Amino acid sequence: MNTSYLSSIQRQFEYYKSLGDKTFAQISEEQFFWQANEESNSIAIIAKHIAGNMFSRWTNFLTEDGEKSWRNRDGEFVNSFKTKEEVITYWEQGWDCLFAAINPLTEEDLEKIVYIRNQGHTVIEAINRQLCHYSYHIGQLVFLGKMMQNENWESLSIPKNASKNYNTEKFNEHKSRKHFTEDL
Secondary structure (H helix, E strand, C coil): CHHHHHHHHHHHHHHHHHHHHHHHHHCCHHHHCCCCCCCCCCHHHHHHHHHHHHHHHHCCCCCCCCCCCCCCCHHHHCCCCCCHHHHHHHHHHHHHHHHHHHCCCCHHHCCCEEEECCEEEEHHHHHHHHHHHHHHHHHHHHHHHHHHHHHHCCCCCCCCCCHHHHHHHHHCCCCCCCCHHHHC
């Protein structure tokens, strides 16, 4: 079970990263920094927060608390970037930090206890916590991108009114065990 869990979570993180990447590719520099109002976050700020969280959570993942003393969480919600490229570079560095922590994990690591703000989690619980956190925020940035692109949005899932054809295609294939991201 744990071997398939490790493989699955690696693919899940890759999948959510790809949703962000595909959203970034569809929006302009101006749209990247657009905010609906003072209290809302731009795509750039959401990406900055996700990456900032990744640096804190995944640096020395097995040996240090996931909330680092050097993290400035409040600063993650203030835009400090000038270009879309700067944000994407920071985003990529955050994902590199995550995968550097996740990829070497073994089954023996999964029941170890790690801490986030002094709260103990098994490695599985900590991974699941972060997967949910990132999917929440990536959903926000995908929604913003889709809203801004309107009819020019290229769907990142099954497009509207295409479910029947998609399902027909899937049910015409032989049953097999594979990760859902293999067909994307």
